[in-house]
Amino acid sequence: MISAEAALETLFALAPLLPVEEVPIEEAGGRVLGRDMAALRTQPPFAASAMDGYAVHRADALPGAVLRVVGESAAGAGYGKPIAPGETVRIFTGAPVPEGAQRVVIQENTTRSGKHVTLTALGDSANIRPAGGDFREGDTLHAPCRLGPAEVALLAAMNHARLPVHRRPEVAVIATGNELVPPGGIPGPDQIIASNGYGLKVLAERAGARVRLLPIAHDTDPALRAAFTQAEGADMIVTIGGASVGEHDIVGQVAGALGLELAFHKVAMRPGKPVMAGRLAGALLLGLPGNPVSALVCAHLFMEPALWAMQGLPGPIPRQSVPLAAPLPANGSRTHYMRARSTPQGVIPFDSQDSSLLTVLSRADVLIERPPDDPPRRIGTAVTCLPLR
């Protein structure tokens, strides 16, 4: 059995780095930038007014000054000429500040009478954004980087209409088990509804993947072989269930017969002990345990980071140190990922940590990560938490 950290490192080593493709900027959100991008222009390209008001020459920056309004500078249509002492230009936010002007006095600090304006006060700020105050031509946003709203807007401002991003990982999900019926189906007396794949799809799509949920495979050699055939072409194959030690747990066996290069099977963690991984026909195979919470916790810990790694972002899952708002008993010999909820006082683990309870997982917003053999912990002790949302 290997540790959860070693398992994640192994997955990073197995994860292929996907090639870079160009997409329209409108479709780049949530993807990972594949190449450094240099600004094609300077922003703002000219000294721009930060307020609506009057552009004032340095010589006139005095309360009580009476100035002659000689023109207007609007966003998209500047005044186009310098101003001289005694002159002012009506100016609007985002408009070019005319040469000669040293400050913009906001209109609330002026009184206008026909062609003349009186400065009643100056205000603290010059209200001018210098040219290049945000970025200059050639300034670079470095890859790899996840393209969130701010990054996409920045690259748009840099005048890029298309962006190089890593290809989306193609994920095939195979739920296994004779007992499973898809949601909306009619289960027999010994059957249940398959749920895990749907949760995994949400998680994988959040990590930029395109997901195919394959038909549920029965616990037989031919059914599993057929499912693996259908998964061909995927960058990652995720199986659910059949990973443990019972006679019906044959996923590893069938994948082995198909040429799986097994990297690990069993991780010293709870839930998720029977998780396995390796390479199968060019794909990364991640075999998740069937218990719903085990499957989803392992997906948070392994599938999601591996998908980011394929897009050029291998890295640890963010962790926070949070005080306990309820005591914890001693931990056993495996790292325990406890479902817990955050409160203003600290984090509270749920009483039941059974790995079948989706209701508990749905109410949890963090996992408390407890190291092996951690002693009992009192209220107020700082513990390591991983966000689930």
Ligand SMILES: Nc1nc2c(c(=O)[nH]1)N[C@H]1C(S)=C(S)[C@@H](COP(=O)(O)OP(=O)(O)OC[C@H]3O[C@@H](n4cnc5c(N)ncnc54)[C@H](O)[C@@H]3O)O[C@H]1N2
């Ligand atoms: N003798 C031992 N038994 C078990 C061990 C062990 O070490 N020795 N490990 C336990 C642990 S830990 C886990 S986790 C489970 C994992 O077993 P499998 O991966 O083989 O999963 P299954 O047996 O196929 O299913 C377990 C459970 O989950 C339900 N399930 C499966 N797939 C889905 C799905 N897509 N949606 C919803 N629910 C699903 C399934 O019906 C079972 O109830 O093994 C322990 N046993």
Ligand code: MOO
């Ligand atoms: O992953 Mo198993 O829960 O450790 O139930």
